[in-house]
Amino acid sequence: MKARDFDQPGDPHTDRALGRGLEVAGAPPPAADLLAAVGRMTPVRTRSRFGAFLTVLGTGSIGPLGSLLLRPMRADLGGLPRVWLIAGAALWLGAFVLSLASALIPRRGDVLPAAGRASRVAAAAMLVLFVFAALATADVPGVSVMPHGAGAIFQTCLHCLKFIFPIAGVFLLVGTYVLRRSLPMGARRIGVALGAAGGAIAGLALHFQCPIAGAAHVVSAHVGGMLLAAIAGGLLLPALLDR
DSSP states (O other): OOOGGGSSTHHHHHHHHHHHHHHHHOOOOOOOHHHHHHHHHOOOOOOTHHHHHHHHHHTTTHHHHHHHHHSOTTTTTTGOOOHHHHHHHHHHHHHHHHHHHHHHHOOOOOOOOOOOHHHHHHOOOOOOHHHHHHHHOOOTTSEEEEEEESHHHHHHHHHHHHHHHHHHHHHHHHHHHHHHTTTTTTTTHHHHHHHHHHHHHHHHHHHHHBOOSSSHHHHIIIIIHHHHHHHHHHHHHHHTOOO
16 A cells, blocks of 8 residues: 555545554543643642751751750860860861751752762861861860770770761751652762761760760761761662662
């Protein structure tokens, strides 16, 4: 059969071919059903720039704030230099807020957080805290606990890491929940910033409550705990979002 045989209107072969095409494509829905479907549509709530940040902030801060309110402060707190105490608290708090904000708050005009910026902010915060802990750690002779030897330092580090990891885990889990439908890429770097934020606020609580002084302990346990929490966040967040 030649192609021109289908050119004639009313040709039976043409009618059968068109009929088969409509069966394959499917008939369009009636206009009444289409209008009813449009009428059932409801507006979608616009995503808030600060909604995820405030949710994770409020939930994740319960643990460290509860610790500061309910658990005893370090025995040497009254003898520590006031300037050092305030400076350290400001650095830990700043590292927490900046890491969390960079992980969850998009720039003005953007829809998603900038993953590259989040990981860079977290890395910079950890570097600043490392320098502060290594060069400016304070203690009160005769009152502060000073571990001596690698074994003692290791045992004290484990004690603080057990405090840091659950707090960082809450930030990671709640962060996973708020980001579950809005993070198509960059999850690893966002996870680094979330973990660093959890480690930083835990470090802020330890700044006032950990009785163990000395640069070796603070660097290894407090700053090191923040680093380990950041690494864990980078490894776990992509897997959690894929579940």
